[in-house]
Amino acid sequence: MILDLPRFLDAERPYWDELNAVLNAIDADPFRRLTLAQITRLQYLYERAASALARLSTFSAEPHTREYLEALVARAYAECHANRERNERFRPAHWLLRTFPQTFRRRLGAFELAAALTVAGVVFGCAALVLDQNAKPVLMPFAGLMQSPANRVKQEESQRGDRLAGFKGTFSAELMTHNIEVAFTTFALGATWGVGSAILLFYNGVALGAVSADYTRAGYTQFLLGWLLPHGVVEIPAILVAGQASFVLASALIGWRASSARRKRLRLAASDMVTLAGGAALMLVWAGIVEAFFSQYHYPILPYSLKIAFGVVEFSALTFYLLRVGRK
Structure with missing residues (x-):
């Protein structure tokens, strides 16, 4: 199947921007607790970005976009699948x-x-x-x-x-x-x-x-x-x-x-x-x-x-x- 690259990028970029914003918000407040809906949305955005990265990897064009997406997917993976406990804010x-x-x-x-x-x-x-x-x-x-x-x-x-x-x-x-x-x-x-x-x-x-x-x-x-x-x-x-x-x-x-x-x-x-x-x-x-x-x-x-x-x-x-x- 031939991929219409410009159209594909235009359609997917809003989701990448949303994922980046979510990850930035988590980094800004590492103690925050996500709701179930937020966790579900994060998982969806991560899977969608990973799928887009897999499709882009077959193209030699858009290397900067691919590098950006690789970093974004790696950050999302760390949030969704890393085997670690998040430190919680001390609540007296x-x-x-x-x-x-x-x-x-x-x-x-x-x-x-x-x-x-x-x-x-x-x-x-x-x-x-x-x-x-x-x-x-x-x-x-x-x-x-x-x-x-x-x-x-x-x-x-x-x-x-x-x-x-x-x-x-x-x-x-x-x-x-x-x-x-x-x-x-x-x-x-x-x-x-x-x-x-x-x-x-x-x-x-x-x-x-x-x-x-x-x-x-x-x-x-x-x-x-x-x-x-x-x-x-x-x-x-x-x-x-x-x-x-x-x-x-x-x-x-x-x-x-x-x-x-x-x-x-x-x-x-x-x-x-x-x-x-x-x-x-x-x-x-x-x-x-x-x-x-x-x-x-x-x-x-x-x-x-x-x-x-x-x-x-x-x-x-x-x-x-x-x-x-x-x-x-």
Whole structure:
């Protein structure tokens, strides 16, 4: 069949121009989502341009047109058939309400492992302090915890003014920085096949268990709960989430019964690890605010019942968020 080249070019060029405009629009906004109708139209324009290129390839005339069409078809092919994932614009609300809680639930086994190690540490710390009171300097990480619970409670309850006036913002930032550093250290130790993370989580549990046993045995359980619950119900789970991320990393490195290469396993797990680490950091920001502006104030400034109730509400909300929010 003889091709009327000028007529053919005149008829097809509008479709090429339309395809070029669509591809330019995609390049200008790579995060845009095409509708089904737009995708169908793109596929049609690509197939039509490819067909035209095949017909033009038999002609030695119009080399510039053929070169232009070759480039256009190649661009369209990359959009329609390339085996790659398009990066999506970060949407904070979507990440907070769907991505993070869904990732948490998908990797729940790693969180349970982190929690089990911490609980084991709590039990060990409690038992060690009960069996040997002289072990207190070894079990507790801060010098401020060395004083007797009775003296600590008496000192805190004697406060009448705002002892953190003018410094709450600075103190809150320091708490956030320290806790996020601990969380990210826990996460990074996943590179030790999880061994370092396991040790750190267990030790955190030991310190928590020792402090809890010390105040409970002295009869200051209410003070302990009022002191730790407001920020601890978020801070401790945040460290566990960091541990969860570390065990996701460790699993990708070890590759339990996995046939894929380590590089591929790490690439597939990278998104979940970053999501969990980011979620832990966000939780610790909130915990730092609560600890500086609320937890440090005790009876008679704030009644213990109010502080305990606040912690219970926080924990309930966090549990609902992590286990229920974002379900389809």
